[in-house]
Amino acid sequence: QQQVKQSPQSLIVQKGGISIINCAYENTAFDYFPWYQQFPGKGPALLIAIRPDVSEKKEGRFTISFNKSAKQFSLHIMDSQPGDSATYFCAASPSIQGAQKLVFGQGTRLTINP
Amino acid sequence: NAGVMQNPRHLVRRRGQEARLRCSPMKGHSHVYWYRQLPEEGLKFMVYLQKENIIDESGMPKERFSAEFPKEGPSILRIQQVVRGDSAAYFCASSLRTSGIVEQFFGPGTRLTVL
Numbered sequence: 314q315q316q317v318k319q320s321p322q323s324l325i326v327q328k329g330g331i332s333i334i335n336c337a338y339e340n341t342a343f344d345y346f347p348w349y350q351q352f353p354g355k356g357p358a359l360l361i362a363i364r365p366d367v368s369e370k371k372e373g374r375f376t377i378s379f380n381k382s383a384k385q386f387s388l389h390i391m392d393s394q395p396g397d398s399a400t401y402f403c404a405a406s407p408s409i410q411g412a413q414k415l416v417f418g419q420g421t422r423l424t425i426n427p
Numbered sequence: 428n429a430g431v432m433q434n435p436r437h438l439v440r441r442r443g444q445e446a447r448l449r450c451s452p453m454k455g456h457s458h459v460y461w462y463r464q465l466p467e468e469g470l471k472f473m474v475y476l477q478k479e480n481i482i483d484e485s486g487m488p489k490e491r492f493s494a495e496f497p498k499e500g501p502s503i504l505r506i507q508q509v510v511r512g513d514s515a516a517y518f519c520a521s522s523l524r525t526s527g528i529v530e531q532f533f534g535p536g537t538r539l540t541v542l
Binding site (some may be wrong): 317354355358359362366401413414416419420 | 428431434458460467468469470471472483485487496518520522529530531532533534535
């Protein structure tokens with residue numbers, strides 16, 4: 314119930330291509346879905362986040378697609394660049410006060426080939 | 428505007444020693460979360476604290492681990508009698524709000540190695 318399943322574990326994309334990472338959840342109490350980007354030796358940094366009242370959110374080259382009925386959400390990185398090479402984590406959280414712990418997916422190691 | 432600060436960045440301990448990890452939240456943030464990241468894995472929630480209160484410690488191991496967030500000073504994650512399995516990266520995050528969307532900002536982490 315508390316799990317967030319993320320796939321694929323690793324992904325190699327050519328420069329300029331589209332990177333797609335998928336996540337699925339079970340807990341219907343989750344209503345906040347952020348994506349974090351982590352470079353080696355660094356802490357996770359918030360990339361983009363979505364609430365379930367919208368089906369898509371776009372910020373620059375990054376887009377989250379959200380399917381509430383399927384309990385799935387995905388990150389699309391358009392025109393992928395070598396600087397996007399990092400590990401990406403999806404996460405989920407309820408916004409109920411006092412219960413805001415983030416449940417993370419297992420991570421996707423993305424490599425963009427030049 | 429400093430972000431979340433953690434120290435030390437790297438900590439080496441021998442089995443049986445104590446490890447103390449410190450976290451200073453972003454200015455104005457009064458909510459602190461600790462997460463543990465094992466190699467090649469995602470982050471796992473450990474504990475959520477507000478000033479002087481533990482709100483949720485459902486992810487904390489029952490023994491040897493404790494956390495505090497005093498009225499003054501940083502939050503401390505304490506691991507007593509460390510074992511090799513405690514080797515991991517420990518991340519602290521802080522947030523400002525108490526309800527609704529709670530955006531968490533992460534520190535750079537403390538990498539604990541137990542010899």
